[in-house]
Amino acid sequence: MADLNLTLKIWRQDGPTEPGGFKTYDISDLNTHMSFLEMLDVLNENLVNSGDEPVAFDHDCREGICGMCSMVINGRPHGPLEGTTTCQLHMRHFNDGDTVTIEPWRAKPFPVLKDLIVDRTPFDRIIQAGGFVSVNTGSAPDGNAIPIGKDISDDAFDAAACIGCGACVAACKNASANLFTAAKISQLALLPQGQTERVERVIGMVKQMDEEGFGHCTNTGACEAECPKEISVDYIRKMNWEFHSANVKG
Amino acid sequence: MNSYFSSTLFRKTLAALSGLFLVIFLIGHLIGNLQLILLSGEAAQKQFNEYALFMTTNPAVKILSIVTYTSIILHILLTIILVLQSKQARPIGYAVEGGGENSAWASRNMALLGSLLLVFIILHMKSFWYEMHWGAIGNDPSGNKDLYTVTVVAFQNIWYTAFYVFSMIILGFHLSHGIGSGFQTIGLKTRKYLEPIEKTAILFSILIPSAFASIPIILYLQSL
């Protein structure tokens, strides 16, 4: 449990319209069993005690499922480990004396609200544009009325595992939201429940995605590599196919 | 339907289709070029110049060439539009870039690779296509325009040869991402065909540029 001393370079920005910049902080005697966010907690408590404003960052469940935490650590969304959110990253993966640069997600549709916090409501609007099955409460048939093969159901689950954190956008050189959008489209396109609205769904969601100002996909695969839930770019392929056939069929 | 044509997905699909067509064009072009070295001396000269005549006069080839030019222009225009659009999607970049850890270099630099290829294509067309059509070019013993000699002479220059070979390396990188990416975009790189497509793509991206590059190298060596 060796103690750890780090130099942190953190993006500080007071508000959406104010200019931001990096500030450097030294932090010492960290326990290597700490999570990355606990390390920031320590920094923040130090800042509060010395009369400064703490670093604002989004976080909530701290077990890798809510999708709140969102920071680029040394150029990698959610840090260097694969299949991991920032809150699941622990300090044992850093070395004494390291300089760690922490930045917010960078994308025009995700403006910085404060420090490391960005606005991800475009994702909500993409879902509102069709990421649902229109079934009113109470009108559902028996759960076993439509059998669904295990392979299809598992495939749909893999797509549904998205936590909406936005690391795909942050990682993509084009700030593309293709992986996020494709995951929801694919989940519902795979399942029988999603068939009736299949055409409107893909057209609506892709349109919304473009309107939000995300970039296009150039298939670098960075999104899959950085996705904490390791969602496959195969769903982007699927979305492309869905999109064209929906438009051709009309 | 309007939103279809203006969507990024439609545009990138068109870019992918034009790109994949250009891959096919490369194969045809390569077969033609190989005639420069498969035979030797006058036989090669005769064969190659007849081929060049055919390629510039046959109506079917003319149609194909229009498709090729269209593909090149579409490919360039669409990617420029998309790249500009995507540049706007990230007005402030990262202080530390971590792309090297999560993606292949070529995949992140397709625009740069493509721009270099465009420079190559322009110079390449100036050297041969322009010469063939409007240049002061001599005739071979059979009375055909002697593109063969133009080519052989061009590759006696070490710098020109080196530039050509360098461009083929660029082409290799461009193809190494482009082919697989094209299939992914048009939706054919399914899980079942993922591996064969990726393997073929890598094989193509090595073989085609190497075969292209081997011709000037051989011609240059022959000139020594």
Added chain:
Amino acid sequence: MLESKIPQGPLADKWTHYKSKVPLVSPANKRRLDIIVIGTGLAGASAASSLAEMGYNVKTFCFQDSPRRAHSIAAQGGINAAKNYQNDGDSVYRLFYDTIKGGDYRSRESNVHRLAEVSSSIIDQCVAQGVPFAREYGGTLDNRSFGGVQVSRTFYARGQTGQQLLLGAYSALSRQIAKGGVKMYNRHEMLDIVKIDGKARGVIVRDLMTGKYERHFGHAVVLATGGYGNVFYLSTNAMASNVTAIWKAHKKGAMFGNPCFTQIHPTCIPVSGDYQSKLTLMSESLRNDGRIWVPKKKGDDRQPRDIPEDERDYYLERRYPAFGNLVPRDVASRAAKERCDEGFGVGPTKLAVYLDFKDAIKRLGQDVVSARYGNLFEMYEKITGDNPYSTPMRIYPAVHYTMGGLWVDYNLMTTVPGLYAIGECNFSDHGANRLGASALMQGLADGYFVLPYTIGEYLSNDIRTPAISTDHEAFEKAEKESKNRNDRLLNNNGSRSVESFHRDLGHIMWDNCGMARNIAGLTKAIGEIQSLKKEFWDKVRVPGRDNVLNPELEKAGRVADFIELGELMVRDALDRSESCGGHFREESQTDEGEAKRDDENFTFASAWDYQGEGTDPVRNKEKLEFEAVQLTQRSYK
């Protein structure tokens, strides 16, 4: 004075009769009625979307950046339903009975029976939304079994059932937002309830981005704000989970039911240091194949692998031969605490026991173990750096769920007319202990299938009430109070961080009102909390401003409320001198150290009535009547 409004008739027919008799609101009138829903977890999102589908105007608020982040998302195990798909004899009655018994007979029969009745529809609804539940190869829904029951009735989606159910509810909510039926307010925190003529008529919220205070009117207000486990500082709850909304409602007259009933989950990753911000749950399913033990020798510092078999104490198997490692959560938690208190704990802090898969790997092979628990093992390794395949996991109990909450009647209405509480934030269905996979069931039952009916009973009398202007003095006053409190926090110029107070509160609560409680500790805790409260308001330091995003200010308000709640929890624990479910009073145990219930004196739900600052709250009782089940002492020997 406490009217539970349980419908007449036999238990099994109550809900059906109720539904056919409850007054309806016509579609034209629904359009004129505004409902406010606070919180967008399973209960809130399902209620908001269902109410909007019915035609009400709904306004929904959450403090996160998106409704999809609510902490329901973290539930791992599954959701119970009496479908009997496995043909193992399950029925509505059995689910009802298991839940009542699991709750140690401290819940209301009629509510629990209704919960069991609607459980089946929840699964249908979620499947129709596209929730990818686990399936058999034949395409039908799969089930697993869970602690405390003898049938397989738990539906699941890998280890992420809560996430998938919440995303289902979120998608329904998103659809209504797009249609205009729901107006969604992200990053807005509710700070107070507005009461006019004794009825809940609106809320004061603060836009967390701009710091602006907003007033919103509603004909009814629905709280769906989750549990308050973070009163212990360390819990498995999300960092921002808090009691503020229901605490403010409590102070405006909503009685608080069974505040001391807390569930301590036995299998969590132990605390590793003072910096720790939260605890991570490891699914209860691990106890199916893992064996729990400690060394027989006190302070044995050898590596677990070096401790021979005959020097290990498999204490659950020793104490409870019939159930072994599968005793209910409260029993397993107390047993671990007992061993550690006696000095047999392991690991650097000595506050942990081993959960060992060595025998399971020997019996089933590593592949099978990995197929069953692989993702949990990975999660454990990410956090601790230890590989559970080669070294036993270290686990310790942690606060997980709060059965207590606002007291509600059969309609889920609090003691403030027009103010409803649904999901974990009410006290209703789990008594003194919740069974695994029942929280998701209750949240969705309340939101999809119960509240949308029962709210009609109140709103049908309210169709002539026009929207009340938010210029009304009650709004003015409530907004002013909220603002004054934040101003006071910001201008306090103290010296201590909010976090340090929260940590202190957590220590007081965990030590005195945690897994075991006694009269001396509880009495002492009341004094400690009162002085902590005083110190908080004297010395807290909140940096920053009010008119921008200020997470420290948000946290300060929440911790201030936690401190007040802590005192109420301790009072309730002190008042209930029996042991039941998760509430273990050391004075009330058998000779063998097992919990001893006192049905004669404590077959009631407590409902605490706030009396104002500086005055002790008053405890009311809702006597619990049992017609369908017979009260027995739980035994797992």
